[in-house]
Amino acid sequence: MNHILLIVTCFIMHHYSDDKLVFTTSNTIQLPFTDTSHYTTLVFDKTRNYYQFDKNVKPTTLSYKEIIKIDSLTGIEVVSYNEKIERSYKEFEDNLRKRKKKIPFKTMELWNLITNYSKYYKQYIPVVNVKGEKEVWVNCFCPDYKASDWKKEPVLVLDGGACFFSLKINLTTNSIYYFQVHGNP
DSSP: OHHHHHHHHHHHHHHOOTTTOEEOTTSOEEOOOOOGGGEEEOOOOTTTOTTTSOTTOEEOOOOHHHHHHHHHHHHHHHHHHHHHHHHHHHHHHHHHHHTTOOOOOGGGTTTTSOOOGGGSEEEEEEEEOTTSOEEEEEEEEOGGGOOTTTTTSOOOOSOOGGGEEEEEEETTTTEEEEEEETTOO
């Protein structure tokens, strides 16, 4: 039985590159969780995408492995953001209780939270900056707001709350240097 498992494992490792599977330190295979029908990569256009990046960047492409990394980093940032919002709301409630004030409504926290992140649609605009580092602008939005041309044009909104958020990731340094929920106070 162990020989069969070893042969199957070698077959999998031989037939799939790192772009297809992610191997963890526990020697188990973790399949990527990115739903390919929920993202698109758009080409940076200096005449149109002037607000996302410096003028001196150059368009580039993304590998499947990089898309998995982007999704992972974005997911971590979403969890961090939600935790911050929940802490703020709890502090708000605690302050009201201390002053013996009535808590106005429970739904206040819900419109701020990013829920069901895996169902969001994502647009990626990858570039190489002047230092030669790969960066990507990630634009995320709820399924209810998916425009018919979302695979061709950036979906841009004013306001929208947690149904629309964007971030910038430096893939070379694995860092997020911008995160904004649209219309968030």
